[in-house]
Amino acid sequence: MFWWHRQVEENLWVGFTDASAGNLALHVGDDPEAVLRRRADLEAAMGVAPASLRFMNQVHSATVLHAQEAGEAAPTADGLISTDGLAPLAVMVADCVPVLLAGRTTAGTAVTAAVHAGRRGLLDGILPESVERMRAAGAGSIRAWIGPCICGSCYEVPAAMRADAAAVLPAAAASTREGTPALDLPAGAQVQLEDLGVDVERIEGCTRENAELYSHRRDPGTGRIAGVIWRRP
Template identity: 55%
Template sequence: MLWWREQVGDGLWVAFTDKAAGNLALHVGDVPASVQDRRRSLETELGMVPGSLRFMNQVHSANVGVASTGQPAPPPETEIDALVSPQADVPLAVMVADCLPVVFAGSTADGGHASAVAHAGRRGLLDGVLVNTVSELRASGVSDIRAWIGPSICGRCYEVPAHMRTASCEQLPQLYSETSWGTPALDLPAGAAGQLETLDVETRRLNGCTLEDSRLFSYRRNPQTGRFAGLVWREL
């Protein structure tokens, strides 16, 4: 069910699911009741309040929302690709199937924790979704921010047209890559790690290429695929 998990604070966990947890997305043609059942099973397994895990309407934007028990949740149709929980009091999820799932944790002034998740494909990464997420965390008074970059398509597999690689690398040089068969490519994890390092965010990259590993969902391998998730939550 979990590709990887780690306790990163007092009761605070980060994790990434795999295919064993099943498809967690409602927008890929799956039976909605089955998706909801999988989400509830995941919440129960990980010690969350059933129905509390917050998902996003992801559209490859750089928009950031705020999730807190003290304020209304963004409407489900709100188009955002990152969520910040300034007190880490709302469990958060980001869904992917080749793009980067990035999970954040940080310290608050009162000795507590903050959390965030972000969905970073090529467009979102270049448009600043990670930069905006870090900015929102810091605007909330969060320090000592850490980030975990979960499994995604790797730089050896993410083939793109030469003109796209050139334009992307002009903005973020760390993206430059070639496929294992010698064609232009982009290395999204390297680009994200480089960008986060310039923001003084301690970053950990996890192993796993979605295209190469059948235990993970991959849109490039199968456009009809499901979505796995990056998670951050406080255990009950």
């Protein structure tokens, strides 16, 4: 079910699923009923209420919304924030960078976020936007967990694309093992977050190299793993 999960403070958990949890996305041609059953199994494993886990309609944007404002349906966004930490949040990936964040207000209330940081969203500033929105909600001492994603040795791109990305985020520039141009998105995400004063933990695992994880590069049209952050009732 989980590639990695941990209780990070009293009644606050973060985790990343693996392929044993099954595909959790409704947009990849899978049987919708089967996907919903898997989501229900994940909620049961998390210990949260049925149908309470909040997903997004991810479009590689820099749009961040508050879960309380987004309604019940999956909103079109690539970042979702719970300003009281009560909404269990999910981000789905199959090579892009899943980022989970948590902070506390001076009153002790949890502020949490789940963010989909693909190449375009990362370069367009979705992580700074997410941190800014969390701080506007009163969060301090923010921590982040970067989950399994494609590594810099596997994410080959055209030279012009690497140059364009490096102009915005130099830490993302990389090379494959063969010496061809590549992008290291998790390294770029880590540097960007640390520059914002966020304490970052990287969870190891390259999606393209590990068959226990889904990878669009390895298998186009594949399923999606999820990063989840939640409090138990």
